[in-house]
Amino acid sequence: MSKLTRSIHPAPVFPEKILQFGTGVLLRGLPDYLVQKANAAGRFGGSIVIVKSTDGQTDEFSDQDNLYTVAVRGVQQGQDVAETTIVSAVSRVLAAQSQWKEILMLARNPKLQIVISNTTEVGLNYVEESIFQQPPQSFPAKLTAFLYERFRSVGGSRAKGLVVIPTELVTDNGLKLREAVEKLSEYNELGKLFTKWLKFHVRFCNSLVDRIVTRPTEEAKQALQQEAGYEDELLTFTEPYHLWAIEGDDRVRQMLTFADASTPQIIIDEDINFYRERKLRVLNGSHTLTMPLGYLLGLETVADEMRHPFMSRFIESLMLNEIVPTVPDYGIPGMDKAAVAQFARDVLDRFRNPHLDHLLLNISLQETAKMQARNVATIQRYFETFNAVPKLTALGFAAYLLFMKAVREEKGQFFGEINVAGGGVLTYPIRDDKAGYFYGDWKTVKKGTPATVDAFVKSVLSDKTLWQVDLTTLPGFTDAVAENLNAMLSSGVEKTLENALS
Structure with missing residues (x-):
C-alpha cells in the first residue's frame, strides 16, 4: 500500500x-x-x-x-x-x-x-x-x-x-x-x-x-x-x-x-464566557461526577457507561435535570437555556460514540481539583434555584469519596480496589494530589459503623481548603452524601444506583 x-x-x-x-x-x-x-x-x-x-x-x-x-x-x-x-x-x-x-x-x-x-x-x-x-x-x-x-x-x-x-x-x-x-x-x-x-x-x-x-x-x-x-x-x-x-x-x-x-x-x-461556562459545567462537570460511579461499577470507558442500563439513565438525568438548569442564561438566542439544553443533548451523543475509547481512569486525574472547579458552583446554584438537594449530584459526590478510598500506599503512590465480576479484585491508581489526605481520613471510618461515615463526610465537606466554601452549610447535602456513601458500603454500588433511580 x-x-x-x-x-x-x-x-x-x-x-x-x-x-x-x-x-x-x-x-x-x-x-x-x-x-x-x-x-x-x-x-x-x-x-x-x-x-x-x-x-x-x-x-x-x-x-x-x-x-x-x-x-x-x-x-x-x-x-x-x-x-x-x-x-x-x-x-x-x-x-x-x-x-x-x-x-x-x-x-x-x-x-x-x-x-x-x-x-x-x-x-x-x-x-x-x-x-x-x-x-x-x-x-x-x-x-x-x-x-x-x-x-x-x-x-x-x-x-x-x-x-x-x-x-x-x-x-x-x-x-x-x-x-x-x-x-x-x-x-x-x-x-x-x-x-x-x-x-x-x-x-x-x-x-x-x-x-x-x-x-x-x-x-x-x-x-x-x-x-x-x-x-x-x-x-x-x-x-x-x-x-x-x-x-x-x-x-x-x-x-x-x-x-x-x-x-x-x-x-x-467579544465575550466567550457563556461557551466556557457551558462546557465546564455540562461536559466536564458531568464527567467528574459520573466517572467514579462508572468505574466503581467495573466499567472502563464513557461509552461503556452509556451502554449500562442504570448509568445511562443516571448521566442523562443528572445532566438535564441538575446541571443544565444551573448554567447562567444570557437571555439571547444561542446563549440561553435552549442552547444549553441542546449542548447537553449533543454531549450525550458524544458520550455514546462507540468509536472513541475515552477511558474513565484517564478522566480520574486530579479528580478533587476538578470537582471543586467544575461542580461546586453548580451545587450552590442548584440550591439557590430550587432550595433542595440535587439528589443525583449527592450520589455522584459520594461515589467520588469512595473512589478516593486508598487501601495501600507504595512509594508515595496510592491505590484503591474494587471487586469485579467472578470474585476478582481490580487495583487502580489514585492519581490525585489529595490522595494522601483521603488515605488518612478514611482510616477514621469503621466498617459497619454508619456514624463514622457521617463524621468522615462532614469533615470532608466542611474543609474550605478543598472546596473554597463550607459545603455543610447547604441544607441536607451532607446527610444525602453520607446516606449514599453508607448505602454503597453496605449494599454495593449498583444497588445504591438502582435505588436512586427508582
Whole structure:
C-alpha cells in the first residue's frame, strides 16, 4: 500500500498565513481541519507553518509531504457520521531546535496574519530567560522572539500586526500569554516602541476548543487505511462535534477569514464566557461526577457507561435535570437555556460514540481539583434555584469519596480496589494530589459503623481548603452524601444506583 503523499493526492499550494506552535492531534483535528475546509470552499486561501518544539524530528510530516487524514466517526443528532478528509493546509513543519533562524525569517513574511498554539497547560507560564537564545526554551519566549523579529522587520507597522490565538485548556489563555510576553519584553529590555506595537497591533485572543481528538488504535488505523487505500502515520481520529470559540472584535473577524456564517462551529465574540461556562459545567462537570460511579461499577470507558442500563439513565438525568438548569442564561438566542439544553443533548451523543475509547481512569486525574472547579458552583446554584438537594449530584459526590478510598500506599503512590465480576479484585491508581489526605481520613471510618461515615463526610465537606466554601452549610447535602456513601458500603454500588433511580 502506498504512503499518503502529494503524488497520490495533488493539492494546491497557498501563501503561508498561519504560524502554529504545536503538532498535536487537537490542532490537527480542529483548527487545521477547519482551515482545510475553508480552503476547499475558497474562503481563506492560506497555509500553515508548524513549529515543533519537543524534538528535532519532523520526518513523520515530511515523509508524507505534510499531508494527513482526519477520520470523523460517531453519532450526531441520532445519525451515524463517517467522514474522511485529507488535510493539505500544512506547508512546512520546522524544528525549533535546528531551524530557529528559518522560523524567525518567517516573521518577515508580509502575508502572515495569525499565530495559533497548543503547547501544554503549563506551556503558557512565564519563564525568565533571554529571548536571544537559539532557540529560547519556553513557548512564551519563543513567541516573544518571533514578535520582536516581526516588529523589527515591519518598523512597527499597524498593518503587519498579528492575531494570536492560544488553544491551551486554560481560562483566559490569551490574557495569560499576553502577560508572559509583556514580562519577557520588559526583562529583555526590548524597548518602549516594541511595547507600544505589542499593545496596539498584536491581538491576543482568549479561546475555547471543544473536540475529542485521538490517535486511532492500531486495529482502527489498519481498518481506516484499508478503506482509504494508503498508509498514513499521522492519521487522526475524531468525533463529529467541534467548537472553536474565539474572543475577538471586528478586526479579528476580518483577519480570520476561515470563519464566516457557513462555519457555525467557529464563534467569534467579544465575550466567550457563556461557551466556557457551558462546557465546564455540562461536559466536564458531568464527567467528574459520573466517572467514579462508572468505574466503581467495573466499567472502563464513557461509552461503556452509556451502554449500562442504570448509568445511562443516571448521566442523562443528572445532566438535564441538575446541571443544565444551573448554567447562567444570557437571555439571547444561542446563549440561553435552549442552547444549553441542546449542548447537553449533543454531549450525550458524544458520550455514546462507540468509536472513541475515552477511558474513565484517564478522566480520574486530579479528580478533587476538578470537582471543586467544575461542580461546586453548580451545587450552590442548584440550591439557590430550587432550595433542595440535587439528589443525583449527592450520589455522584459520594461515589467520588469512595473512589478516593486508598487501601495501600507504595512509594508515595496510592491505590484503591474494587471487586469485579467472578470474585476478582481490580487495583487502580489514585492519581490525585489529595490522595494522601483521603488515605488518612478514611482510616477514621469503621466498617459497619454508619456514624463514622457521617463524621468522615462532614469533615470532608466542611474543609474550605478543598472546596473554597463550607459545603455543610447547604441544607441536607451532607446527610444525602453520607446516606449514599453508607448505602454503597453496605449494599454495593449498583444497588445504591438502582435505588436512586427508582
